[in-house]
Amino acid sequence: MTPEAMRRALEEVRLAREAELKAQYDRSLPFADGMFDRWERAKRLGFAKGASIYDSACVFGDVTVGAETWIGPWVMLDGSGGGIRIGSTCSLSAGVHVYTHDTVLWALSGGKIKPRQAAVSIGDRVYIGSQSVIARGVRIADMCVIAANSFVRRDLPTRTIAAGVPATPIGHVEGEGESVRLVFNQDVLADESSLL
């Protein structure tokens, strides 16, 4: 197959798939996210029932994911440095990065010091907003909420709402099931509580 024939074939399958996705789901996806099923990929990765993960996400090393958890496009789950445990019914928004190592001292030492490593755990029913970064070693307990574009470097106890660069607690979660609600700290400015 010549490169030119291949290019035409790719163009045709892209257009055909785009039309299908538009008709069925009213959406237009990047080439590979549209081509490959995200529930099937989650099954092949051993994730629990109902979990899904976009093609454009990366998964390194030992990563477990609970039932119904949604993992968006451009997500990084780098469990190569000690494993990542993620609970059920979590929402890992588009562009969330979770790490179990960093290469700060590797770079500064000109490659002489190995990456630092530590496992990460994320409980059940956790929401992580778009493009937030979770650093190596962090433990996020059940029912936490992290606002978009945050950098989380410290452990978060159950039901914490955290936001910012670096992320700090700005409130907590009360109630269960359909009566669950967000409660913001009194000393939080209006502009901070608006993170959610």
Place this chain on the structure above:
Amino acid sequence: MTPEAMRRALEEVRLAREAELKAQYDRSLPFADGMFDRWERAKRLGFAKGASIYDSACVFGDVTVGAETWIGPWVMLDGSGGGIRIGSTCSLSAGVHVYTHDTVLWALSGGKIKPRQAAVSIGDRVYIGSQSVIARGVRIADMCVIAANSFVRRDLPTRTIAAGVPATPIGHVEGEGESVRLVFNQDVLADESSLL
């Protein structure tokens, strides 16, 4: 076609396209962003004349885009929760995310509460810096500027300059056309005005 033959064919078309893009535009793109035309995709999506959108961007639901607006790689336009209106001559930098829903209470309730939804509008001549996130329900008026890595949760009136996580106003825009200019608030620190 065997997987091995397919892999060689993909490799060949990738190298051929890479060489073309290098010669014509002095650039090297990801596989699919290089393979598919971004003005053609914008036309198929019904965007106005001269608009363009990279293959690696996602478009969900009802999204309208005005003339000459530039939409970069890894952009998320999730209009599934109420629609997104974007004006003309806007710049949506690489990695910008625009949402019309959030799944915070969906996750916390173990899937019992539906995502919250609200439409988003972005006026004409708006600049949104790289990897900024625009939350559901936000209205950004004409000629606003949003710095990179910001999280916008509140409406922004015409000609506002906003920055940060969460984004707050740090100045305004004066003039028109070739005499347009940025004016920063007096109480803004040097480090904040340097966001632009």
Place this chain on the structure above:
Amino acid sequence: MTPEAMRRALEEVRLAREAELKAQYDRSLPFADGMFDRWERAKRLGFAKGASIYDSACVFGDVTVGAETWIGPWVMLDGSGGGIRIGSTCSLSAGVHVYTHDTVLWALSGGKIKPRQAAVSIGDRVYIGSQSVIARGVRIADMCVIAANSFVRRDLPTRTIAAGVPATPIGHVEGEGESVRLVFNQDVLADESSLL
């Protein structure tokens, strides 16, 4: 080749490559990042020995990269506005964006003002955390460290640790090679020093 045959062939090569990567490296990559070699791409781009760059990264214009430097997925190196010089043994984490232009005034003027442009330089042994953005014109000297989700708009002298939106200095780097270490400013809050 019909679109349906093409789709099956893509599915098969994706599954075959996924199984190979799982067995050899214990990882699962996005379609194109898994299909194409990142050391070979770095060579074609003229980067120095041992450098690597994921398929999903963009490289525009004049970009030079030193030996052993690691460039992750979804990285933007836009050297179209004046060139980017990156030293050796740097770590440009996933989602880092480096720009040599901005289109703020282009958008505000309705396309009448051309993008502003300025070259960027990044020294040797520099660490840039995930999803940080480096603005046009910035010079980052040797052995600097930039925390995740930062926005860097000012020059950073040798051995600076910087963090935040906008990024500000929060410490410095002492020592060499295996005895290199991070020293945080005394006035830095615990939550800020935890950025690393």
